[in-house]
Amino acid sequence: MTIAVAPAVVVERSVPMAGAVELVLFHPPSAVAVNPGQFFQVAVTAPHTVLRRPYSAAWSDPASGRIGFIFNIVGAGSAWLSGRHEGHEVDLLGPLGRGFALDAEGPAVCIAGGLGVAVFPGVVQALVARGRKVTMLLGARTAAQLLPAERFRGAEVRMATDDGSAGLRGSVLTLFPQLWGQTFPPPLAGEGQGGGVDIYACGPTPMLQALIGAARRHEIPLSSIQVALETPMGCGVGTCLGCAAPRRDGGYLLTCQDGPCVRADRIDWDRLTDEFHG
Amino acid sequence: MAEFLDLSVDLGRGLRLRSPVLVGSGTFGYGFDAPQVDRAVLGAIVTKGTTLRPREGNAPNRIAETPSGMLNAIGLQNPGVEHVARVYAPIWGSWNMPVIVNVAGDSIDEYVAVARRLDGVAGIAGLELNISCPNVANGLQFGVDPDLAAELTSAVRAVTRLPLIVKLTPNVTDIVAVARAVEDAGADAVSAINTHVGMAIDVRRRRPVLSRGSGGLSGPAIKPLGLYAVWQVAAAVRLPVIGIGGITTAVDALEFLLAGAAAVQLGTVNYVRPQAAREVHEGITGYLKDHGFGDLRALPIRSASVLTHA
Numbered sequence: 001m002t003i004a005v006a007p008a009v010v011v012e013r014s015v016p017m018a019g020a021v022e023l024v025l026f027h028p029p030s031a032v033a034v035n036p037g038q039f040f041q042v043a044v045t046a047p048h049t050v051l052r053r054p055y056s057a058a059w060s061d062p063a064s065g066r067i068g069f070i071f072n073i074v075g076a077g078s079a080w081l082s083g084r085h086e087g088h089e090v091d092l093l094g095p096l097g098r099g100f101a102l103d104a105e106g107p108a109v110c111i112a113g114g115l116g117v118a119v120f121p122g123v124v125q126a127l128v129a130r131g132r133k134v135t136m137l138l139g140a141r142t143a144a145q146l147l148p149a150e151r152f153r154g155a156e157v158r159m160a161t162d163d164g165s166a167g168l169r170g171s172v173l174t175l176f177p178q179l180w181g182q183t184f185p186p187p188l189a190g191e192g193q194g195g196g197v198d199i200y201a202c203g204p205t206p207m208l209q210a211l212i213g214a215a216r217r218h219e220i221p222l223s224s225i226q227v228a229l230e231t232p233m234g235c236g237v238g239t240c241l242g243c244a245a246p247r248r249d250g251g252y253l254l255t256c257q258d259g260p261c262v263r264a265d266r267i268d269w270d271r272l273t274d275e276f277h278g
Numbered sequence: 279m280a281e282f283l284d285l286s287v288d289l290g291r292g293l294r295l296r297s298p299v300l301v302g303s304g305t306f307g308y309g310f311d312a313p314q315v316d317r318a319v320l321g322a323i324v325t326k327g328t329t330l331r332p333r334e335g336n337a338p339n340r341i342a343e344t345p346s347g348m349l350n351a352i353g354l355q356n357p358g359v360e361h362v363a364r365v366y367a368p369i370w371g372s373w374n375m376p377v378i379v380n381v382a383g384d385s386i387d388e389y390v391a392v393a394r395r396l397d398g399v400a401g402i403a404g405l406e407l408n409i410s411c412p413n414v415a416n417g418l419q420f421g422v423d424p425d426l427a428a429e430l431t432s433a434v435r436a437v438t439r440l441p442l443i444v445k446l447t448p449n450v451t452d453i454v455a456v457a458r459a460v461e462d463a464g465a466d467a468v469s470a471i472n473t474h475v476g477m478a479i480d481v482r483r484r485r486p487v488l489s490r491g492s493g494g495l496s497g498p499a500i501k502p503l504g505l506y507a508v509w510q511v512a513a514a515v516r517l518p519v520i521g522i523g524g525i526t527t528a529v530d531a532l533e534f535l536l537a538g539a540a541a542v543q544l545g546t547v548n549y550v551r552p553q554a555a556r557e558v559h560e561g562i563t564g565y566l567k568d569h570g571f572g573d574l575r576a577l578p579i580r581s582a583s584v585l586t587h588a
Contacts, residue, residue, distance in 0.1 A: 043550065043551075048345040048346045049343065050343055050347060050497045050498065050546060051343050051549060051550060052550055093552070231338060231339075232339055232340070232341050232342065233341075234341050234348065234350070234549050235305075235548070235549035236549075237311050237552075238307060239305060239306055239307040239548070239549070240304070240341065240350070240352070241304075241335060241340065241352045241355045242340045242352065243340075243341075244335060244337075244340055244355070246337070252334060252335060257311075271337070273337075273338060273339075
């Protein structure tokens with residue numbers, strides 16, 4: 001694994017959806033090396049902060065050496081990062097951790113709750129590039145907080161909002177039964193081999209837990225689901241042991257090394273807490 | 279080429295380091311994970327706290343950032359001494375850099391068993407007795423009582439020929455009393471300080487942020503506390519003191535060396551700047567050159583005779 005510690009340059013800053021910021025960095029080594037779902041430890045120099053902040057790459061373009069990050073402002077670190085503009089340097093450590101396993105032939109369903117969408121532009125692009133049929137389920141509180149569907153070219157995008165201002169009213173999982181009943185009727189769903197459907201999910205822990213519950217009800221094997229975990233993180237490289245997530249077979253896995261993207265059947269969902277709020 | 283500078287440090291019982299800059303326990307794993315760290319400028323690695331049996335560690339949340347610091351309550355997650363001795367030590371033996379194993383336990387018997395297993399194992403340069411872990415049941419019991427600290431140190435001393443460092447906790451009324459007790463009991467060096475016990479509360483959820491409630495505070499927030507502890511301990515014992523506590527820059531490290539530390543350990547900064555040890559090492563080198571000092575012995579503000587009789 002190549003881990004680079006080098007300054008990247010901000011080449012673009014925008015607001016891709018309400019409450020979020022997208023920074024585009026020029027950093028060819030990272031743009032080339034990163035796999036969808038991997039993350040970087042970003043140095044922030046906000047007063048009184050100490051630790052780097054972990055951010056999944058939203059997308060990368062090896063040809064132009066650019067890599068994008070989408071985040072919302074939840075604390076001093078992200079506030080500092082949101083104040084970076086064109087020409088500013090940002091210190092990246094990464095890419096780190098394991099991305100999603102994308103190589104298969106069957107259809108893929110991507111499920112994003114809230115800021116969990118930040119990892120999916122690159123994931124969808126990579127899935128489409130592999131010739132897979134992709135359905136992108138987006139959920140947010142309100143329409144303005146949805147990442148525009150055009151960011152998921154080649155995918156069928158379905159939406160849900162808590163206030164009903166776009167798509168179905170309710171959480172992103174409101175879209176799930178309909179999808180499973182019609183687009184992927186059993187027994188095709190979740191066979192896990194030839195024609196099986198892979199699910200990729202990222203979002204708040206309660207959403208992931210609801211997804212696991214829905215999967216069990218629909219008899220979808222958890223081995224066909226991959227989730228991008230979000231936990232507190234210290235070092236990002238496996239030394240501090242701070243990013244523990246409960247393992248199904250006892251003990252803990254480390255989000256930074258074993259994840260952040262892990263198969264859902266590796267997690268003890270009953271012990272996974274939603275303590276973290278960035 | 280400038281005049282020859284000697285940055286080596288003698289921590290006793292043959293443990294000679296080429297640099298006074300070490301990386302502290304729990305911030306460098308067992309040396310295998312940290313990216314792009316130049317081992318040539320490290321005085322030594324001190325490993326994660328190691329117990330007799332493997333431990334899974336505490337439930338999340340284990341860490342939280344606080345102003346200029348971080349809290350941790352990892353709970354001594356480690357693979358156990360057998361794995362360390364059998365799998366890790368042979369690899370360390372090829373590194374040309376000392377690896378000091380941090381030893382933890384719930385009882386004197388456990389510490390002794392771990393130390394005995396590591397004695398004579400090639401690749402292990404020394405032991406650091408962790409009598410100051412605030413994040414497991416009874417983790418602090420040996421560190422806060424001078425008599426117990428001495429009893430533990432004596433017991434471990436009796437089963438190992440390895441250089442023995444005792445890591446002191448600041449969570450005491452009188453750190454000097456504990457330092458003197460472990461000196462008399464046969465320690466070769468002391469390191470100070472481990473983390474300060476603290477906590478953070480999630481006001482939205484109305485509960486502690488860490489699953490254990492409390493954790494150990496590290497980082498720049500505790501630097502003045504560690505520095506004063508080292509200042510006191512260095513004046514009270516003849517042993518080399520390894521200074522720890524929020525050291526982030528070469529200037530921080532120099533403060534500890536001027537306070538009487540023979541060496542320093544970098545901790546939390548390793549999470550943030552993987553090259554910190556190199557930067558600190560080079561900064562100390564530059565300081566010695568600028569002041570015309572040939573080695574580190576010139577640094578302590580108080581002379582050795584003053585130090586040991588203060």
